[in-house]
Amino acid sequence: xxxxxxxxxxxxxxxxxxxxxxxxxxxxxxxxxxxxxxxxxxxxxxxxxxxxxxxxxxxxxxxxxxxxxxxxxxxxxxxxxxxxxxxxxxxxxxxxxxxxxxxxxxxxxxxxxxxxxxxxxxxxxxxxxxxxxxxxxxxxxxxxxxxxxxxxxxxxxxxxxxxxxxxxxxxxxxxxxxxxxxxxxxxxxxxxxxxxxxxxxxxxxxxxxxxxxxxxxxxxxxxxxxxxxxxxxxxxxxxxxxxxxxxxxxxxxxxxxxxxxxxxxxxxxxxxxxxxxxxxxxxxxxxxxxxxxxxxxxxxxxxxxxxxxxxxxxxxxxxxxxxxxxxxxxxxxxxxxxxxxxxxxxxxxxxxxxxxxxxxxxxxxxxxxxxxxxxxxxxxxxxxxxxxxxxxxxxxxxxxxxxxxxxxxxxxxxxxxxxxxxxxxxxxxxxxxxxxxxxxxxxxxxxxxxxxxxxxxxxxxxxxxxxxxxxxxxxxxxxxxxxxxxxxxxxxxx
Amino acid sequence: xxxxxxxxxxxxxxxxxxxxxxxxxxxxxxxxxxxxxxxxxxxxxxxxxxxxxxxxxxxxxxxxxxxxxxxxxxxxxxxxxxxxxxxxxxxxxxx
Numbered sequence: 215x216x217x218x219x220x221x222x223x224x225x226x227x228x229x230x231x232x233x234x235x236x237x238x239x240x241x242x243x244x245x246x247x248x249x250x251x252x253x254x255x256x257x258x259x260x261x262x263x264x265x266x267x268x269x270x271x272x273x274x275x276x277x278x279x280x281x282x283x284x285x286x287x288x289x290x291x292x293x294x295x296x297x298x299x300x301x302x303x304x305x306x307x308x309x310x311x312x313x314x315x316x317x318x319x320x321x322x323x324x325x326x327x328x329x330x331x332x333x334x335x336x337x338x339x340x341x342x343x344x345x346x347x348x349x350x351x352x353x354x355x356x357x358x359x360x361x362x363x364x365x366x367x368x369x370x371x372x373x374x375x376x377x378x379x380x381x382x383x384x385x386x387x388x389x390x391x392x393x394x395x396x397x398x399x400x401x402x403x404x405x406x407x408x409x410x411x412x413x414x415x416x417x418x419x420x421x422x423x424x425x426x427x428x429x430x431x432x433x434x435x436x437x438x439x440x441x442x443x444x445x446x447x448x449x450x451x452x453x454x455x456x457x458x459x460x461x462x463x464x465x466x467x468x469x470x471x472x473x474x475x476x477x478x479x480x481x482x483x484x485x486x487x488x489x490x491x492x493x494x495x496x497x498x499x500x501x502x503x504x505x506x507x508x509x510x511x512x513x514x515x516x517x518x519x520x521x522x523x524x525x526x527x528x529x530x531x532x533x534x535x536x537x538x539x540x541x542x543x544x545x546x547x548x549x550x551x552x553x554x555x556x557x558x559x560x561x562x563x564x565x566x567x568x569x570x571x572x573x574x575x576x577x578x579x580x581x582x583x584x585x586x587x588x589x590x591x592x593x594x595x596x597x598x599x600x601x602x603x604x605x606x607x608x609x610x611x612x613x614x615x616x617x618x619x620x621x622x623x624x625x626x627x628x629x630x631x632x633x634x635x636x637x638x639x640x641x642x643x644x645x646x647x648x649x650x651x652x653x654x655x656x657x658x659x660x661x662x663x664x665x666x667x668x669x670x671x672x673x674x675x676x677x678x679x680x681x682x683x684x685x686x687x688x689x690x691x692x693x694x695x696x697x698x699x700x701x702x703x704x705x706x707x708x
Numbered sequence: 709x710x711x712x713x714x715x716x717x718x719x720x721x722x723x724x725x726x727x728x729x730x731x732x733x734x735x736x737x738x739x740x741x742x743x744x745x746x747x748x749x750x751x752x753x754x755x756x757x758x759x760x761x762x763x764x765x766x767x768x769x770x771x772x773x774x775x776x777x778x779x780x781x782x783x784x785x786x787x788x789x790x791x792x793x794x795x796x797x798x799x800x801x802x803x
Contacts, residue, residue: 310787311787312786312787313787314780314783314784314786314787411764412763412764413764413766426762426763452769452771455768455769456762456764456766458764458766459769518752520748521748521749521751521752523745524745524746524747524748524749525749527742527745527746528746528749535723539724542724543789544788544789544796544798545784545787545788545796546787546788546789547787547789548789549789549790552799556799557799557800557801558798558799558800558801559724560726560799561798561799562724563721563724563725563726564726566723566724566725566726567725567726567727570725575723575725575727576735576738576739576742578723578725579716579719579720579723579725579735579739580739580742580743581723582719582722582723583711583719583739583743584746586719586722593746593749595759596749596750596752596754597746597749598759598760598761599752599754599757599758599759599760600749600752600754601759601760601763602757602758602759602760603752603754603757605760605763638738638741639738639741639742640741640742640745643745654763655763656763656764681764
């Protein structure tokens with residue numbers, strides 16, 4: 215039998231329907247792979263009992279009319295609340311927290327028959343681009359540079375999700391993306407990840423970072439699997455007031471690979487000073503592939519691109535400082551040990567000092583500062599105005615007939631864990647330079663693996679679509695995927 | 709604009725995060741690096757631009773003002789670090 219853990223979701227679904235394999239077999243294969251991959255530190259809470267129960271239920275339900283995900287083993291990012299299972303956003307402050315409820319996304323996945331293998335590593339509260347801010351320690355990229363065993367980052371914040379899918383520990387995973395946290399790790403690990411339009415997927419039960427930017431989405435082996443997963447995750451939810459009441463199309467059925475006559479925009483502002491030539495040539499190659507597939511290529515301008523990261527680093531910390539105010543040591547999670555005579559203020563301050571890591575503390579305090587009296591207009595309101603201009607740039611491009619925009623996914627391949635330790639925080643933020651605009655504008659964006667760098671590491675290209683047109687975007691990505699024909703896999707060293 | 713040690717201490721207190729005295733100068737420096745980066749926003753002409761309130765124009769849904777949930781005291785208290793007699797317990801607040 216072929217290695218079950220390397221099946222795509224689509225192939226596993228078809229094999230399950232035909233009775234060639236059972237969910238119990240698939241699930242055991244994944245559980246074995248997970249137990250053999252502790253060196254990757256991707257799964258931080260394993261849930262084999264739940265997985266086996268769900269697999270048995272899926273096998274009982276099996277049949278031609280079972281849902282697409284029936285019996286498919288998945289990993290779930292630690293940011294999703296899963297009932298009775300640790301859900302702590304990779305933070306010490308949520309140590310011991312076991313939600314009494316299920317997030318809408320995981321509930322929908324389970325109703326569709328999916329099997330949960332466990333919870334996946336991430337940056338603390340999804341704040342980071344390298345998975346190095348996690349209380350669980352670093353997740354490790356299954357890819358290594360050729361002839362070099364330096365441990366590399368799988369990216370972040372959905373680093374555990376990316377590492378697990380790339381290493382064949384699960385067939386797909388959930389991620390979340392506030393500034394690039396699905397797309398950057400997908401690019402660093404040679405997999406596919408899509409951030410849907412803001413409002414497409416319910417945020418209910420997903421631990422909040424920056425509510426106006428956060429969106430959940432799938433991380434998968436290929437575009438078809440991303441389409442299958444997204445359909446199951448998406449949809450209107452009365453529990454999230456920003457959830458869009460729009461029908462969810464059958465995204466998979468829209469994958470024809472035919473993009474003849476489509477217009478693809480190439481934004482000139484994404485050509486950054488000092489961009490590695492490998493990124494530049496990958497981008498040019500992507501442009502050629504789109505052209506060969508029959509698309510019309512146009513150069514476009516998104517003039518406010520440069521201001522996206524600075525605007526993001528006002529808006530996201532501001533929202534984070536409000537959202538994270540709830541971690542006060544009273545209602546859930548961890549409370550600091552108090553000294554004799556300590557009052558409630560000491561309880562808050564000590565709890566938050568020992569519960570939050572450095573990066574989270576930094577962002578909460580920056581957010582507090584930009585929202586404080588006297589600075590609110592200068593920072594927060596100005597950033598929201600710039601955000602409106604960034605969105606307007608995209609609207610103008612789409613109004614001029616552009617169907618999708620092609621950019622690099624990241625400014626580099628995966629870097630070494632610890633390599634950025636001495637850099638100032640802003641250097642790390644630059645990882646999201648190509649992805650963060652999409653969150654600010656609320657648009658769908660997808661990262662597709664498109665090539666290897668000189669050291670044998672995967673590189674990704676990003677496609678950005680019109681709001682609510684994930685189906686069309688996935689189809690364009692499918693055409694890119696077929697042309698790029700990325701088939702490399704990391705050699706197993708773990 | 710530059711943040712000094714006292715401002716860093718004030719922000720830390722506003723955020724209810726205890727920061728040791730000796731850590732304040734380094735923290736102030738990190739704030740300055742990040743705020744320096746953010747200052748680029750001053751180059752943008754934002755005259756007449758409305759601050760974004762919602763990335764997708766949408767009207768919040770309304771529903772009947774009726775009780776749809778509740779009676780979950782045990783679940784609500786289940787994860788509390790200190791819960792007693794049906795309440796969250798905290799250090800003494802009022803003298």
